[in-house]
Amino acid sequence: MTDTQDDPIALLEAGHQRLREQFAAYRELSALGAAAARRQTLAEQACLALTIQSKLEEELVYPRLRESAPGDLQIDAIEDEHACARELMCQVLVMDPAHEHYDATVGALADYVERHTRREAELVFPRLRRCAGAPAGLAQLLRERRRELEAVPEALREDALASTMAA
Numbered sequence: 001m002t003d004t005q006d007d008p009i010a011l012l013e014a015g016h017q018r019l020r021e022q023f024a025a026y027r028e029l030s031a032l033g034a035a036a037a038r039r040q041t042l043a044e045q046a047c048l049a050l051t052i053q054s055k056l057e058e059e060l061v062y063p064r065l066r067e068s069a070p071g072d073l074q075i076d077a078i079e080d081e082h083a084c085a086r087e088l089m090c091q092v093l094v095m096d097p098a099h100e101h102y103d104a105t106v107g108a109l110a111d112y113v114e115r116h117t118r119r120e121a122e123l124v125f126p127r128l129r130r131c132a133g134a135p136a137g138l139a140q141l142l143r144e145r146r147r148e149l150e151a152v153p154e155a156l157r158e159d160a161l162a163s164t165m166a167a
Helices: 007-029 036-068 071-094 102-131 135-150 154-164
Strands: none
Touching: 007 036, 007 102, 007 135, 036 071, 036 135, 102 135, 135 154
């Protein structure tokens, strides 16, 4: 295994990079005037990747940070941003890709995710590096949980829609 595979921050950063690439590919398709169905497929893939990344952070990263620094309101604020992203994601998932605002909604989601991932790099990752025992086993847990989540994409789509509708 490489150092990157043992580094939870590198794994999280790789997930962020995949999201950037997917949204960039969407924007390229949109700029080229690609068919609505092609754009929708790519947007849904980006939403699935975002759901997986969010679940990894919410289930494995944020709780660990809260244990090491109880009352850290910045971690709460970062996690609250996931709810806003889920709301935008839900709009994308239920909107007709031929709708005049579809591309703008996907673009808003992409911009929001970009700002959020920058904030995580600035606020979360340094805390995770300082967190006692953070790297110990976390990378393996992240890899294993990602595999589990990737195995059930339709359930994740339904989960994303249901969690947003309930909010």
